[in-house]
Amino acid sequence: MIQNTKCECGHQNPTGTVLCESCGKPLVDDLPLDSPLEMRYDGAARRSQKQNPDVIDRVWNFFSSVKIAIWLIILTLVGAAIGTIYPQESTFINLDDPAAFYKETYGTWGAIYQTLGLSRTYESWWFIGLLVMIGTSLVVCSLDRVLPLYKALSKQQVRKHLTFLSRQQTVLETDIPGDAEKWIADFGAQLKRKRYRVWTEGTALLAEKNRFSRWGPYINHIGLILFLLAVLGRSVPAWHMDQYVSIDEHQVKQIPGTNYYVGNDKFTVDYYKDEELPEQLKGTLRAKLYQTQATLYACTQYCDDDPLHDPVLEKVQSHDIEVNSPLEYKGLKLYQYNFEQKIRLIEVKPMLLDAQGDQSYGPFDLKMNDPAEKSQAGPYTLTLNDVYPDFGLDEEGRPMTKSRDFNNPAFVFRITGPDLDEKGELYIYFPMPSAADKGVQQQINDSFKKLGSNTGRFNFEVGKMENVTFSQYTTFLNVRVDRAMPYVWVGAAISMIGLVMGFYWHHRRIWLRIDEGKLTLGAHTNKNTYGIRSETASALAKCGIVVDPKALDNRRNSR
Template sequence: MTTDNSPTTQTSWWSLPGRFLRREFLPVLTDLRLAIALLLIIALFSISGTVIEQGQTPAFYQANYPEHPALFGFLSWKVIQVVGLDHVYRTWWFLGILVLFGTSLTACTFTRQLPALKAAQRWKYYEEPRQFQKLALSAELETGSLDSLSQILKNQRYKIFQEKDDILYARKGIVGRIGPIIVHIGIVTILLGGIWGAMTGFMAQEMVPSGSTFQVKNIIDAGPLALSQVPKDWSVRVNRFWIDYTPSGGIDQFYSDMSVLDNQGKEVDHKKIFVNQPLRYHGVTFYQTDWGISGVKIRFNNSPIFQLPMAQLDTNGAGRIWGTWIPTKPDLSEGVSLIAKDLQGMVLIYDETGKLIDTVRAGMSTQVNGVRLRILEVIGSTGLQIKADPGIPIVYTGFALLMLGVVMSYFSHSQIWALKKGDRLFVGGKTNRAQVAFEQQVLDILEQLNNPSESQVKTPVSGVSS
């Protein structure tokens, strides 16, 4: 038995995968039905990522999505964590769907949109009267000249192509053929931005006492490449945190005065943030989202100032309060409890039996267990949500391209042919959209060519519609 190693056989063998891709896989990949199905799947899981809280702790999902009864009969915390619905935008299958959708659009661009653009850029002259019969709108005139027609078309911003004295071709709106390509590029750019943001972005939460300096460390959700985006060469100082209250005692707004510091401690940026007014620096955004009480400053008689931490107490959903215990004797044998519920300075003091001793405000003092206790300040802490998404500029660029492409797509690609045959002038044209407007335009052109009678104009065919 002999083996044929001829170049023809080897070329045929290696061309089989390429032939399979062109004939079997590529038509499926560029199918509009596949693109629509992928788009609906992306929309469905994007909605789920909006409805289901992202990046929370397992305890959160166990408490809010129990197994019995499961939401909709199947959605429990186990399903959420196994499928990845708690971080849907970073799951491998969601990113895979985005890649497949982008690949489909890219393949469609190269196999359909670019060839259509190249075909629109090519033209041929009509040199026989019978060629005008296939046009949706055409006319045969007894009078008129190509020179006058050329001038009329130029006035209407047509680009004229004329190599002989008896034939003419004109077109305008080629940008309408470029529009769909720009739309595809914009969508693919948005997908790339989303994938890049999912891979490199992170979200963190910090509770920072007023007057403290911190670096981003408490990361709760991050992509596999996010470590490169976490700032290490600068830090943030919360200069001051305060709350404005309404006359009835409710919270009106809370603020954080913040400074960005370099490695030498020099301030490189400064901003007062509040809800919907974040601090942005080097692609990292600091949002004001929460507040708390971190500590209290006190003094016994003429002692030095002590700053003691306060912890949030469990009230079973009855409100938020913070408390601490203060020893009133050096051997810690006696002490009092301090309770505060806001930053207005009101502090409740209880003895060891839970009896209310006194109620004081910041700057006031009271007598407890034989010593004078002065409450100097209740120290607040700001709750910050910190996000970085390097894909956002790419997504914005994609949206800009998408809107530009949509606007460009509204331009009609209109073509007009003309042939001078003896004493007869044949004129015809077609367009890819706005058929009625184009028909009226052609009729106006014919009207200017010595006012042809109605019988000289062929009735549009092929169901002309707008």
């Protein structure tokens, strides 16, 4: 069925229009005759009200629904709340096995929580999907309403239909003696004093103020959309990082996902004295200050795990990192998070002893966390054959490592060079053997000798303590990059501007026409009808018509 949307004034309205775009006459027959008109969007046609919608229209209608938007927000809030039941995985340092950790720490419910992926709620596809749907809803809701509203407000007609005027929130019908156009001019002057913009057309008048407040909700939407885009942008690695790195003293470690390296030159901790502590804490160690003397390096060459070359590092900044005093460089921030007091071996420079010629060669550098694949000691080449960070023996007496931490490191080298067999000789070396493993190095090398893997000719010796580098402290740094945060603040500021516009200013319009000495006035505001009734009554009183503001309330009169 084709709907006739042509008004009696001759204006052709789009399908779905409720009030004529020109004169304001109601075009829908089922509107209640005794109640004020619904003035949202000035009765303009919206795409979401289109008859016989196709697939695209149905998708548009879905996202343009305010009810759907509210449900999406509720679901997102519920999901965000569920994500706070247990700590998220991202809050832990060096979490190698999340499933085992959650089960051991939080029991069966923790294991279920981790299995369902709730331990990574805010990075999950469904949570990000909800945010995308909320953003889509904001865009569609805004476009569905702001375009018709802009069209209606930018093409307002001064002379409106009598039905339109008599069915506004604020209505007055009375007789006007004398010159109608002069009275219109006087009334318009009174409204201008109240900061209304006034247009006249013969014996008809339109006065309006604070139209800009109608755009407040849509400016708010723009801010929220920018805010959501910034939040989603934090899922892009280059835009956001929130990681933790542990660095021993005198160690340089790469910051994951970047070409930057950070070195812990020295760690300092200062404890409260007993007299500085309250009675209940006396006798306990409480850190007053802990500080990492850090140096940040940028990799300039061989940055991609080149096994043949060490990365070339260039110092870019130094800073003493303390709590709330991070190292900052080009958006990268390193915060002091925690520390651990534990002696660790960082590097040794052993000598290679040759019993046959009673000679020693070297020293050569041996770093615990990043040992070189090949080292040179005099004429001999030492090829790293195996590494046991935390040496131990399994039930069958075979070498194994208890953990990935260098608590009791052992290195197996294949030595090649002059006067040696072509395949070389195997030797194991313990830089810092535990009390239980002091004789194990010799036992294993003797077993290699029995197997024909070496001749027992070589041994290792550090000699002076200056060839040993220890770490007393391990510092834990929180590495943050948040390039989206400025956009979050800008979005929040725009959203706040929209809220202020919508809450503190009210769009007010007054229409009137005089026909053969009879005045018909209608006024509308989206908020605070008492205010517009008072302004209208005040202006009328200055023009000789005294009326009680309450008598202008058409909603009161229609009840």
